[in-house]
Amino acid sequence: MARILVGTCGWTDRALLASGWYPSGHRDAEGRLRHYATRFPVVEADSPYYALPDERTSCQWRDRTPPGFRFDVKAFSLLTGHPTRPSALPPDLRAHPRDASLRQEVWTRYARALTPLRASGRLGTLVFQYPPSLGPGPAAEAFIRTARDRARDWPFAVEFRDPAWWHPDRARRTSAFLTDLDATAVAVDTPQGLPTSLPPTAPVTTARLSVIRFHGRSRHWGTGTKEDRFRHAYTPTELSEWLPRIRTLAAATEEIHILFNNCCGDAAVRAAETMRGLLAAQLPHQRTTGRHVPT
Numbered sequence: 001m002a003r004i005l006v007g008t009c010g011w012t013d014r015a016l017l018a019s020g021w022y023p024s025g026h027r028d029a030e031g032r033l034r035h036y037a038t039r040f041p042v043v044e045a046d047s048p049y050y051a052l053p054d055e056r057t058s059c060q061w062r063d064r065t066p067p068g069f070r071f072d073v074k075a076f077s078l079l080t081g082h083p084t085r086p087s088a089l090p091p092d093l094r095a096h097p098r099d100a101s102l103r104q105e106v107w108t109r110y111a112r113a114l115t116p117l118r119a120s121g122r123l124g125t126l127v128f129q130y131p132p133s134l135g136p137g138p139a140a141e142a143f144i145r146t147a148r149d150r151a152r153d154w155p156f157a158v159e160f161r162d163p164a165w166w167h168p169d170r171a172r173r174t175s176a177f178l179t180d181l182d183a184t185a186v187a188v189d190t191p192q193g194l195p196t197s198l199p200p201t202a203p204v205t206t207a208r209l210s211v212i213r214f215h216g217r218s219r220h221w222g223t224g225t226k227e228d229r230f231r232h233a234y235t236p237t238e239l240s241e242w243l244p245r246i247r248t249l250a251a252a253t254e255e256i257h258i259l260f261n262n263c264c265g266d267a268a269v270r271a272a273e274t275m276r277g278l279l280a281a282q283l284p285h286q287r288t289t290g291r292h293v294p295t
Contacts, residue, residue, distance in 0.1 A: 002210075002250035004283075005070060005124075006276045007040035008268040009213065009261035012047075015227075019266040033064045040272060042070040042124060044213075044259050049074040049129075051088050052106065053113040062120045070124035071117055072157070072211065072257055078106050079147060082131050100146070107150045118154070124257055125155040125184060125209055132161040132196065132222075136170055141177060148181045157211050159186035166201045178205040189214040189242065196222035202245045204252040212242070212249075214271065216262030232262045234271040236278060243282050250283065 010016075011032055026035040036043060045061070047053070053073075061071060078084040078098075086094040090109070096102045117123040128147060134140050148156055158178055160166065165174045178185045187202035189212070204210060215221070216232030223229065249256055258275060260268040 002253050002256050004256045005042035006258045006272050007042035008272055009044040009259050010046050011036040011043055015264040021266045021269055030064055037065045037069050042257050044072045046074045049077055052076055052109055055113050058114055058116040062116050062122055069122055071122055072124040072127050075126055075128045076110050080128050080130050081134055125157045127157050129159040135162045136165050157184035157186050163198050166199050175203040184209050184211055187212045191217040191221045208254055210249040210253040210256045212258045214260045227264055230263045233267050236274055239275050239278055
């Protein structure tokens with residue numbers, strides 16, 4: 001029986017802070033995470049995508065959350081082939097050629113920083129989100145395999161942004177490739193009918209973990225500002241479309257992480273709460289955890 005954890009992609013979004021979701025007395029950095037962890041048992045940490053994390057921050061995240069809480073941590077942009085500003089790198093690496101040796105050194109520091117989360121059992125998975133420019137093919141597969149080899153002992157999840165990876169003619173090969181890597185295929189919810197739309201495909205590629213990320217259904221997906229791309233308030237009907245897929249995943253994996261990346265304001269936390277209620281009603285025999293109650 002799968003353990004289903006519901007949460008959001010981040011807990012420090014500026015619009016969430018302004019929404020009033022955090023109560024008085026819980027609006028500083030420590031208070032926000034401690035409060036979030038009483039409401040949800042999993043969160044995605046996206047700040048390591050923008051800058052290399054440090055061990056002190058990981059220790060703080062560990063100490064401010066209860067045992068059993070999970071962090072899914074996004075990979076640093078350089079590791080996934082995204083454009084990376086020199087200022088995002090440590091000063092001693094900024095003049096280094098953008099080559100495999102730099103990625104190896106960046107990975108070493110990234111992994112060292114996250115070791116406290118991993119050692120405490122709080123690391124859910126690393127999330128390697130690849131850019132739309134990384135289309136399927138031998139070169140892309142080699143790039144991903146090299147990343148997996150660096151992280152060979154770590155939980156590893158892959159989200160593609162080029163829909164060609166999940167085209168019906170390619171989907172079976174993509175699933176087999178990720179299975180061979182022991183990498184979780186990240187399922188996504190996005191608007192449909194656009195050139196950049198991703199299909200709501202939810203294959204099982206590891207028995208350990210499945211991940212679903214809900215990005216909203218804005219018609220501006222793939223264009224405009226972050227707020228334009230991800231602004232959406234999910235309805236119960238929209239979320240219910242995923243229940244049969246979640247049921248299938250639950251029969252084949254040990255744990256499922258359902259994460260909401262829609263904005264703005266408190267839209268993500270409200271969607272997570274709605275999904276938790278739907279799961280409790282429709283999958284009553286599953287271990288659905290939307291709120292962690294400290295003992």
